[in-house]
Amino acid sequence: MMKNKSTLAKLLSEEDVNVVHKQMSTAYFDAKKRELGLPIWKDEEMTKDIYDLMVCHEIGHALWTPLDMLESAALRKINHSFVNILEDARIEKKVKNKYPGSVGVFKRGYNDLISKNFFGIDDNDVNDLNLIDKINVFFKGNSDVTFSKEEKVWVKKVANTKTPDDVLKLAEELYKYMKENSPKTEPMDNPDESGEVGEKDDETDTIESVFGDNLDSDNADNNGDMDDGNELDDDTDKSEGDSTVGGESSENDDNVPKATTDTASTDALDELRDKNAEERLYANIPEINMNNHIVDYKTCIKEFYGKYAENSEDCYFSETLEKLEELKKDSKKTVAYMVKEFEMKKSADLYARAAVSKTGSLNMAKLHTYKYNEDLFKKVTVLPGATNHGMVMVLDWSGSMYQNLAGTCAQLFNLIWFCRKVKIPFEVFAFSDIYPRKGILPEGFFPWQNEFKYGDIALKPFSLLNFFSSNMTIKEEMEMMHSMWMYTNRFNRRDYYYDAYPLAPHDAYTLGGTPLNEAIIAMMKIVPKFKSDTGVQKVNTIFLTDGESSGLKGVYDYCLVTTGPDKGNYNKTKKKFPWNRFGKKDVVITDLNNKTYEINSSSMTNELLSILKNQVGNQNVVGFFIAGSGRTGRVDKRSLYSLCPGDSNDAIMEKVKFINKNKYLAITQCGYDEYYVLPGGNNLCVESVGLSDDLIGASKAKLKTAFGKSMKGKIVSRPLLNKFIKLVT
Secondary structure, eight states: OGGGOHHHHHHHHTSOOEEEEESOSSOEEETTTTEEEEEOBOTTTOOHHHHHHHHHHHHHHHHHOOTHHHHHHHHTTOOHHHHHHHHHHHHHHHHHHHOTTHHHHHHHHHHHHHHTTTTSOTTSOGGGSOHHHHHHHHHTTOTTOOOOHHHHHHHHHHHTOOSHHHHHHHHHHHHHHHHHTOTTTSOTTOOOTTSOTTOOOGGGSSHHHHHGGGGGTTGGGOOOOOOSOBOOOTTSSTTSSSSEETTEEOTTOTTOOOOHHHHHHHHHHHHHBOTTOOOEEEEEOOOOOGGGTEEOHHHHIIIIIHHHHTTTTSHHHHHHHHHHHHHHHHTHHHHHHHHHHHHHHHHHHHHHTOEEEEEEEEOGGGGGGTTTOOOOEEEEEEOOOOOOEEEEEEEEOBGGGTTTHHHHHHHHHHHHHHHHHTTOOEEEEEEESSHHHHSOOOTTOOTTSSOOOTTBEEOOOOEEEEEEETTSOHHHHHHHHHHHHHHHGGGSOTTOSSSSOOOOOOGGGSOBOOOHHHHHHHHHHHHHHHHHHHOOSEEEEEEEESSOOOOOOEEESSOOEEESOOTTOGGGOEEEOOEEOOTTOEEEEEOTTSOEEEEEGGGHHHHHHHHHHHHSSSEEEEEEEEOOOTTTOOOOHHHHHHHOTTOOHHHHHHHHHHHHHHSOEEEOOTTOSEEEEEOOGGGGSOOOSSOOGGGTTOOHHHHHHHHHHHHHHHHHHHHHHHHHHHHHO
């Protein structure tokens, strides 16, 4: 329950506040960290209404109780319980005035607490309590309390406090009054001026009757401004100032007024705490400035392709271009098949949702059937508007991809050509942790200086290389594909894929680590913007990777302090990264929409994918996992065990057989709507759907073998294509 209530506190405070639950005896508000801390309570004891009450109460302290109020009370030696009770009445009144919906919250919450004997009254008559306790339970919603005419004066004063100084002054005065009018000289059931004992007065039946017109008296100053910080709560610093007032020691004085209901509520609140609960770590999805992370496609072409173009006369440059053009030609039938399946699936869906309606015109051919047919009007079939689609593709640009990168790029190019054919808007980003160190950064660009705040997930330096976009020209697209083809084919085998020696790439575009988690978090900003900018109704976010992400650092403890930056040179910038590491703790993550998720940090990537899925409506999150390695690209059992930890050995072996036969496996684990596990190596290559010109004049046997292989390649590829097209349609 607790993890879903942070939004309530943030809405009430109208501030960017982190709400956390920790193993502690009291609530607090830390103005520096913007953190509202609450104890971890027992779920079985903490009802929804009690929890809402606690949050509303604490946010009242956060908004209107200054830290120096406690210090002033201690210096003036004012009884803390008196201050606590009167301040509670003041701030709860302000909460009710500012948020009218909280009136019911307080009423229901205090009813639950009273039923749990929260104030230690049990079945005793509340009117036997002393004045401060009667005031306490009365302002906590107990309408059975009655007051004498003289006591009503004090109740009115409590209702009319507006400032912390008013509370301190009244606490001092009330304490003095009660001490001078202790039960020895004036019993609490003393007759009022009418001579009747404990008579219930119509004017004091309810809290509302005491407040009267004053319920709205604070509206002028109810601006919700947050004070500099406070830690005032029902059980904060109870040991200070309990037995003295005005400097007079009264520890053993029988006339000392004692707020027994305040002490009882402190003990009861302690009983509500779950003292055996494990600590949890709180984290926020950071509001990333994407301008500091995205390298636009024009810059990529200028740097990546520009470096290669310096040697455009080299045979490696020309040979790789020829191979790329062959790939595009060979892929035409595969792309055409994808387009056909896409249009068929889309049309089938449209006709399934078609509506038949009357036109209002008589169908003359049916007029003669008027005696037994009521439907004489012509009909028209109305097809709903076709759904607009969009794709955002994320490519793993890490060192572990080197063996499978050429094949992965071939698959990626097919997706791009498919998007072009069906006029689907798309963007392609490659995540890299090399570019932040070796790229040409804008002047004054320090990605992690002042970008994150307390409570944000600490991200490692990363960039998103916008390799492709539907906004590119065909010329720009081919230049970028050529750059990637030149780079990725350098890893194909020792003597290289081509006869020519590979050209050296731009340093900033070499392979590095795997900031996949950072890329997923970035997509939480990029995908909604993409959907908004393009106007698409349905977006497919596709990740092409070969393994797990590098681990996230943890959660920032304080605002990042960057000292001595050498302007324009990221490598020489001295940085300080203070964070709390995730470890094995449960983590409560708040996303960009203020929704919270309680997750296990050991499955961080899967959980982040689920959060991404929830950030954007009408979105598919798809994964292509190149699980096989080596030249054969076979997928071993260990990879499948990690992907499907609940499967038996027999089930894993069945999956291995399926992959070996069909060259893919589709699962729904790991946070994806569909996760395609693919073999690597030559299995990733896009098959040539035609026969090679080298077969001209070949024998019948050779032609038969080549034709068989060609048809087998088509058949093997179709189950995956069909499944993928069905998902993204």
